[in-house]
Amino acid sequence: MTDLETPQRADAHVVPVTNAAPPTRDWRPQGGLRGVGRVLYLAALTVATLAFVYPLVWLVSAAVKPKDQVFDNRLWPREFRWQNFADVFAAGPVVQWLVNSVTVSLAAAITVTLSSALVAFGFSYFQFRYRSALFGLVLATMMLPGAVTMIPVYLIWNHVGLVNTQIPLWAQNLFGSAFYIFLLRQFFLGIPRELFDAARVDGCSYAGLFWRIALPLCRPALVIVFVFELQASWSDLLKPLIYLQTPEFFTMPRGLKQIIDGFALSGEYHWEVAMAASLVATIPMIIVFAFAQRSFLDGLATQGRQG
Amino acid sequence: MFLAPWIIGFLVFTAGPMVVSLFLSFTDYSFVQAPTPVGTSNYAQLFSDPRIGKALGNTFIYAALFVPLGTVVSLLLGMLLLRVGRAAGFFRTAFYLPVMTPAVAAAGMFLMLLNGQNGLVNHVLGWVGIQGPQWTTDPAWLKPSLAMVSLWTVGGSIVIFLAALKNVPQQLYEAALLDGAGPVRRFFSVTLPMISGTVFFIVITHTISALQMFDQAYTMFYGPQQKATASDDSLVYMVYLFQQAFQFFHMGFASAMAWLLFVIILVITAIQVRVGNRFVYYEGGPTR
Numbered sequence: 001m002t003d004l005e006t007p008q009r010a011d012a013h014v015v016p017v018t019n020a021a022p023p024t025r026d027w028r029p030q031g032g033l034r035g036v037g038r039v040l041y042l043a044a045l046t047v048a049t050l051a052f053v054y055p056l057v058w059l060v061s062a063a064v065k066p067k068d069q070v071f072d073n074r075l076w077p078r079e080f081r082w083q084n085f086a087d088v089f090a091a092g093p094v095v096q097w098l099v100n101s102v103t104v105s106l107a108a109a110i111t112v113t114l115s116s117a118l119v120a121f122g123f124s125y126f127q128f129r130y131r132s133a134l135f136g137l138v139l140a141t142m143m144l145p146g147a148v149t150m151i152p153v154y155l156i157w158n159h160v161g162l163v164n165t166q167i168p169l170w171a172q173n174l175f176g177s178a179f180y181i182f183l184l185r186q187f188f189l190g191i192p193r194e195l196f197d198a199a200r201v202d203g204c205s206y207a208g209l210f211w212r213i214a215l216p217l218c219r220p221a222l223v224i225v226f227v228f229e230l231q232a233s234w235s236d237l238l239k240p241l242i243y244l245q246t247p248e249f250f251t252m253p254r255g256l257k258q259i260i261d262g263f264a265l266s267g268e269y270h271w272e273v274a275m276a277a278s279l280v281a282t283i284p285m286i287i288v289f290a291f292a293q294r295s296f297l298d299g300l301a302t303q304g305r306q307g
Numbered sequence: 308m309f310l311a312p313w314i315i316g317f318l319v320f321t322a323g324p325m326v327v328s329l330f331l332s333f334t335d336y337s338f339v340q341a342p343t344p345v346g347t348s349n350y351a352q353l354f355s356d357p358r359i360g361k362a363l364g365n366t367f368i369y370a371a372l373f374v375p376l377g378t379v380v381s382l383l384l385g386m387l388l389l390r391v392g393r394a395a396g397f398f399r400t401a402f403y404l405p406v407m408t409p410a411v412a413a414a415g416m417f418l419m420l421l422n423g424q425n426g427l428v429n430h431v432l433g434w435v436g437i438q439g440p441q442w443t444t445d446p447a448w449l450k451p452s453l454a455m456v457s458l459w460t461v462g463g464s465i466v467i468f469l470a471a472l473k474n475v476p477q478q479l480y481e482a483a484l485l486d487g488a489g490p491v492r493r494f495f496s497v498t499l500p501m502i503s504g505t506v507f508f509i510v511i512t513h514t515i516s517a518l519q520m521f522d523q524a525y526t527m528f529y530g531p532q533q534k535a536t537a538s539d540d541s542l543v544y545m546v547y548l549f550q551q552a553f554q555f556f557h558m559g560f561a562s563a564m565a566w567l568l569f570v571i572i573l574v575i576t577a578i579q580v581r582v583g584n585r586f587v588y589y590e591g592g593p594t595r
């Protein structure tokens with residue numbers, strides 16, 4: 001590729017940062033498919049895709065059906081009942097729940113991304129005694145089930161009077177998370193050492209190395225961590241069940257659980273309201289995914305190669 | 308310096324709580340009163356409480372269904388996507404979408420889809436002449452239902468498998484083809500060994516998360532609507548632990564439960580690592 005006379009390949013501008021394979025590669029490992037094989041293959045692909053996507057389509061449809069038609073499994077509702085959404089928002093402080101969830105998940109995702117990156121950078125750039133032992137400890141904590149620390153951590157938050165606030169839902173993320181530290185360290189290790197050394201010669205501080213070189217170069221990895229945590233935090237039910245008692249403080253899943261319990265699993269069996277509420281809880285994540293999916297899935301894929 | 312956040316967090320939110328939790332597991336602690344030491348009676352109770360056995364059994368059945376199925380399904384779908392070529396991006400996104408759905412919403416939705424009379428799943432099964440079971444009420448089918456919800460969200464593993472499959476050197480397939488290996492032989496002699504590291508990773512992470520499953524089971528079968536007479540056929544370990552800790556406030560006993568879970572996870576992971584080392588092929592050497 002150093003020879004400038006060589007005609008540039010279409011994908012020559014793609015510089016693999018990691019050990020990634022060239023992105024354009026359309027060889028078929030087992031030869032092209034023809035005839036019956038091709039039909040079977042397309043059928044399998046269609047069935048699989050439907051199995052994964054159709055439930056969400058079904059959810060959208062069920063969310064706008066009237067009560068007596070919600071179980072009819074029709075794709076296009078015979079009647080539209082937009083009132084379902086009004087019922088959802090009348091069922092509790094749903095707007096407040098959404099705001100709470102946005103706040104909590106953003107706080108959780110931002111703090112865990114920054115803190116894990118900081119720690120991961122520490123583990124990848126600096127040489128110090130016990131480094132590998134300490135890093136082993138980080139990895140070991142991944143095996144520890146949350147259940148072991150759940151009760152004492154609750155007692156801590158109770159002691160400082162922060163139970164029934166949203167702080168316990170994200171504040172622990174200020175201290176990094178083992179899995180993300182591991183993931184980000186892999187990326188930092190991929191940055192050529194000379195880059196940092198050159199910056200040091202130019203008088204860059206350690207903080208500068210982290211902030212101005214390491215972080216920008218690891219954007220894809222940061223996106224993965226951010227989206228992972230945003231989703232995990234948005235979806236989490238256990239912590240809100242433990243920490244939140246006042247409905248105004250609920251996050252969306254906690255509120256959604258209450259709506260499903262109240263509307264669908266007891267009393268009048270208003271499944272349509274439960275489904276509309278589920279849709280309301282899902283849409284924000286779909287929007288996030290729509291924006292982040294490309295770099296997120298690409299990043300996830302490189303991660304798989306290293307893992 | 309850079310490690311400070313993690314070290315502080317480790318001490319305050321992991322190491323400290325671990326010590327406290329171990330201490331609590333030898334006490335009777337109801338949250339309102341100070342803990343009173345009771346020796347090993349909490350641990351003895353782990354073996355005498357029938358609900359522990361039930362919850363462990365349910366969790367193991369769920370894990371035994373989900374871990375192999377989840378791994379095989381995501382590998383198969385990964386292989387399916389590998390052949391798509393340029394449109395793989397679209398399908399990858401489609402398979403990942405369910406992962407973004409909050410667990411509570413997915414669980415609520417599957418309660419309807421799996422409904423014995425009118426659910427979509429049984430409706431579709433009816434097309435091919437299968438009378439579907441009462442997924443959400445028949446004690447024998449509750450665990451498969453939970454596994455099904457989890458199967459719907461294996462998108463992450465699909466993406467990871469797809470990437471691993473793309474990384475298998477093409478020359479190996481060409482060589483195998485020249486040696487006259489058929490598709491099945493090529494899969495077992497080339498593909499599987501080359502992605503064994505990824506398979507191993509997926510199996511271990513699936514196992515650890517399956518043993519701690521909470522959200523789906525709790526959404527689908529527990530909560531205020533739960534009937535007093537409800538059976539324990541859907542009781543998974545984390546749900547029972549949560550009940551003991553934060554509904555019955557038996558925090559000492561719940562701590563002992565947590566340690567039992569930790570030991571179980573350690574033992575199972577250790578076995579998997581052992582077995583894995585025999586089969587996993589690492590590039591650049593037969594073993595690490």
